Amino acid sequence: MGESAKLVISLLASDEAMRLKALDGLVNEFGPLVSMSRPLTFVHGGYYDQEMGTGLTRKIAAFHELVKPDDLERIKRRCMDLERQLSVDGGRTVNIDPGLLGSGSLVLATHKPALHRTPMGQGLFCELTLFFHQGRFQPQVWTYQDYASEEIIQILTLLRQRYLWQLRHLGNGNKEPNQ
DSSP, rough: OOEEEEEEEEEESHHHHHHHHHHHHHHHHOOOOOEOOOEEEEEOSSTTTHHHHHHHHEEEEEEEEEEOOHHHHHHHHHHHHHHHTTTTTTTOEEEEEEEOOOOSEEEEEEOOOOOOOOOEEETTTEEEEEEEETTEEEEOTTTTTTTSSHHHHHHHHHHHHHHHHHHHHTTTTSOOOOO
């Protein structure tokens, strides 16, 4: 993924007020949103239950300004800082996962090592989570179940269409036409 990409960030939380605080911090850092999904029920396992409670929902936020692939490590670190700032009693209230959506893939950043993840530096990794093939996003064998769900694939497909339009009509996405 060498081209500029659409920054998408997943916000997993049970407390909407804390998710909104996280979103405010993200907008301050990365600029205006172009899209925010409705809350998507998170039903895949109890990995976060002890730390974040039950009743978790995920929202997918997409930002206007396109970013360079090299920015993903810095973006992930900023998201981790924000998670720490919003923690209560040492536990996260919001899980903030950034990714880059390009014409052919969704690449997510993580701090969890695995054989299929590529090191970005200083304990951070990136993962090809979905790839676009035969007209739709396709999961990998390691793709988290919720990212492989038809609901998230539909959201990302729409964001991909908007991203491609942005590339064609606005160039790098940071300026309006004739500016």
